[in-house]
Amino acid sequence: MTSKASSPFNRALERLVPRVDRALDRLLPRATQEPRTLHRAVRYSVFAGGKRLRPALCLLACESVGGRVGDAVPSAAALEMIHTFSLIHDDLPGMDDDDWRRGRRSNHVVFGEGTAILAGDALLNLAFQTLARAPLGRIRDPRVLWETVGDATGTNGMIGGQALDLLYEGKRVSLARVLAMHRRKTGALLRASLRLGALIGGASPARLRAFHAYGERIGLAFQITDDLLNVRASRRQTGKSVGSDRRKGKATAASRGGVAASERLAARLLAEAHALTPRLGRREAEFASLTETLLHRTR
Amino acid sequence: MTSKASSPFNRALERLVPRVDRALDRLLPRATQEPRTLHRAVRYSVFAGGKRLRPALCLLACESVGGRVGDAVPSAAALEMIHTFSLIHDDLPGMDDDDWRRGRRSNHVVFGEGTAILAGDALLNLAFQTLARAPLGRIRDPRVLWETVGDATGTNGMIGGQALDLLYEGKRVSLARVLAMHRRKTGALLRASLRLGALIGGASPARLRAFHAYGERIGLAFQITDDLLNVRASRRQTGKSVGSDRRKGKATAASRGGVAASERLAARLLAEAHALTPRLGRREAEFASLTETLLHRTR
Numbered sequence: 001m002t003s004k005a006s007s008p009f010n011r012a013l014e015r016l017v018p019r020v021d022r023a024l025d026r027l028l029p030r031a032t033q034e035p036r037t038l039h040r041a042v043r044y045s046v047f048a049g050g051k052r053l054r055p056a057l058c059l060l061a062c063e064s065v066g067g068r069v070g071d072a073v074p075s076a077a078a079l080e081m082i083h084t085f086s087l088i089h090d091d092l093p094g095m096d097d098d099d100w101r102r103g104r105r106s107n108h109v110v111f112g113e114g115t116a117i118l119a120g121d122a123l124l125n126l127a128f129q130t131l132a133r134a135p136l137g138r139i140r141d142p143r144v145l146w147e148t149v150g151d152a153t154g155t156n157g158m159i160g161g162q163a164l165d166l167l168y169e170g171k172r173v174s175l176a177r178v179l180a181m182h183r184r185k186t187g188a189l190l191r192a193s194l195r196l197g198a199l200i201g202g203a204s205p206a207r208l209r210a211f212h213a214y215g216e217r218i219g220l221a222f223q224i225t226d227d228l229l230n231v232r233a234s235r236r237q238t239g240k241s242v243g244s245d246r247r248k249g250k251a252t253a254a255s256r257g258g259v260a261a262s263e264r265l266a267a268r269l270l271a272e273a274h275a276l277t278p279r280l281g282r283r284e285a286e287f288a289s290l291t292e293t294l295l296h297r298t299r
Numbered sequence: 300m301t302s303k304a305s306s307p308f309n310r311a312l313e314r315l316v317p318r319v320d321r322a323l324d325r326l327l328p329r330a331t332q333e334p335r336t337l338h339r340a341v342r343y344s345v346f347a348g349g350k351r352l353r354p355a356l357c358l359l360a361c362e363s364v365g366g367r368v369g370d371a372v373p374s375a376a377a378l379e380m381i382h383t384f385s386l387i388h389d390d391l392p393g394m395d396d397d398d399w400r401r402g403r404r405s406n407h408v409v410f411g412e413g414t415a416i417l418a419g420d421a422l423l424n425l426a427f428q429t430l431a432r433a434p435l436g437r438i439r440d441p442r443v444l445w446e447t448v449g450d451a452t453g454t455n456g457m458i459g460g461q462a463l464d465l466l467y468e469g470k471r472v473s474l475a476r477v478l479a480m481h482r483r484k485t486g487a488l489l490r491a492s493l494r495l496g497a498l499i500g501g502a503s504p505a506r507l508r509a510f511h512a513y514g515e516r517i518g519l520a521f522q523i524t525d526d527l528l529n530v531r532a533s534r535r536q537t538g539k540s541v542g543s544d545r546r547k548g549k550a551t552a553a554s555r556g557g558v559a560a561s562e563r564l565a566a567r568l569l570a571e572a573h574a575l576t577p578r579l580g581r582r583e584a585e586f587a588s589l590t591e592t593l594l595h596r597t598r
Contacts, residue, residue: 029454035462038454089420094391094412113393114465117416118458121388121423125453128427132445143441146431154424155328155337159417163334166413 009289013056016069020055023077027130041111041119046084049102054079054189058197061211062137064283067201071137075145075200078130079193082153085123088116090162098244124153138202145196152192161185170249175257179220182253187219210279214287217273218294224266225297227252231259270295308588312355315368319354322376326429340410340418345383348401353378353488357496360510361436363582366500370436374444374499377429378492381452384422387415389461397543423452437501444495451491460484469548474556478519481552486518509578513586516572517593523565524596526551530558569594
């Protein structure tokens, strides 16, 4: 998301991200509230320059099917809390052991391991507290919110994907398994973000299926291009240590299938996603523009 | 909870705990399901001989106000998941660094730190997934379930209490602050367990207030007696390392107010709790018996 400041997707980000940021600021406990260190740690990682991709997808999906974006803002903020929880825990010494994140010191480097673990726990819990108080838009049963997010986050989704990622480190793993791991680790929450927004906006079952198919492809392509960046780019570009995946023997599409094959796979997934955008409703142009932005990243 | 196998509270445990254990077995992912290490780690700590105090309080409160115990079983299981999540994370090297729990090796000692962090995360998430699918009994709006549990678990409750516990280690802290920390760390979830069961059972506002007052007192007394056991008992009795709180400079009522004063405080709280039991409904005898069991622990 580095280029083309004037693309439809980037204009949508400029319009929507401030609403997400204001909601996060309102929903997170003040840094002056006890325990202050914990609340400072939570805010440090939530306001660390994240792109807000998941909340943006949620809000765009809601708008795209004719819903009111305001109805989806608290749920979108909850998705960013879950994403941030996963980043804090993934960076811990007992997990990926990364000292840098988005060009800043990782949470545990600044606040210590104990507080970083608790800051992640607090964000996961706060996400569900937020969903318990969020507007429902056109959803009738509030339990749909929790099930959608809980399933994407749990051992069949993000948390399970991270466990597989740990397990595969330094092992010979097929490309198919790497992709199945990415589907859980990154794909599940991206798909849930679209689904949640679409549900709040009142999407038809056919529209929900189109969002699912689109989310499946951009989720996978996003992770593949992220891994390609780790292979090639400088820390200035990614905010992380260059080549850290390789040093750790991380199972990535690039390491298991080769860089060129990864690029081709990402391009194919993004072309498929692009072809789906006419079925996504009013924000078709923004969703098409996102696939182009991601394609640009692979080059 | 070591003595008087025939007390009303212990007979209630014998009757109710198997239902909780069966629900946990049904609700937790199979150990044969991928990622297997993660699911084995989750089950290792959930089935490690816990007393199931929180689920038992939830089910007794439901029965006590005339509710159907079956309606409260999944919610009771969710409470045990949250309790187990907190134990796994508290034992981590970056937190309390305990290698033993309930007489067995801690989760991270057996499965490694990364998996232990994820097992805790998975249990917190699964608790909310469970609450999203739990029967409501006499609750009308399912969001009441989530708010009750989310508030007790978050930075105003258990997670915030653990952050204060870390912060107070090795520091001079007043007894009042120690008690305020215990109210969050242990008290909040115990109170929420009673409240949840009472709500599912259809308790009146007056009954809910009585449960709150009773839970407040047994929660605090429970933590004080737990800390006294850590000072005096053998590992065989507690399943943890003896005197570990003292070695770490943990802020406890015993360390900040003295052992004798702690015993008196616990006895006073339990006497107050006992006096409240006639207002708790049909399971008055069981709730009274619990206060006696806890009182026995202080001696």
